[in-house]
Amino acid sequence: MRRDELLDAAEGLLCDQGSAALTLAAVADRAGVSKGGLLYHYGSKEALIKGMVERLIEDFDELVAAQPGETYTERYVGATMAAVRSGRLRRWAVVTSASGNLFLLAPLREAMTRWHREGLSEEPDPLASQIARLACEGLWDVASHDPGLNSEDDLQALEARLRALLASTA
Template identity: 30%
Template structure:
């Protein structure tokens, strides 16, 4: 069971994330978060003493959530062949359905703290290492990873961002690639 402090911290992070998603990083202020979350600024500062600490916390929270979905999906997959690649696809699909929250966290962190970006990068590399033991052609695993990265970057930079129907079709094709191996 979560403590009151954990619940309040979660509310603050969710509110900050929504402000960024709705209005961009430039609109994120401590006052805006406190107002939207219906908490006092002092209450917010108790959990995050400044905007920088809040953005760091947000980035780590979002990536940790992504990693949780990655490992959870792999754990539920009974087919060992390609399960880590499918877990990456499923975690990515879930994140993209939630407005590409991983991008929000990484982008926010990279503006303020290269150390956080480095930590997220190292964690992502650890996830990707699981694909090396996936019992599928390593090139197939790389193609899956790069396709997912491409979808993220097109959404992040809003450059020729594909329609959801196209993304769904690509995701389905990537899943099929994991089942054709072995």
């Protein structure tokens, strides 16, 4: 789809050159379209950033839904580990850093609120579930700044420990 190609180009530009390089002309050039073609889909830089943020949220929601697990927190842990392993975190870091406008990040704040409250009252131990979700956020944040910090063995051990915490409260 054309919109995804444009968002990919914008994210790639952010990863390679930083937020100062994010201009509509640079994104259009990287995507191989005219600036008018880009403006057809995203009428402003803010609309482009909003599109990237919304896509990140949708991607994570889909990742959570695709994970095995009886509870939302089990699926959340699996989705976080999958995101860390796949390198998706880099996308989050660059997209969220691209916006100095809190309005553009409002959908992300709303998603974070939803992700941390979703099904919490139905969990066998809501406090253990909250601890696991917050640990995932910490891992996510650290891994976005230092992707090589944890080996696959480390990630497996962290995931096993989080899952054991959840299982011990079931």
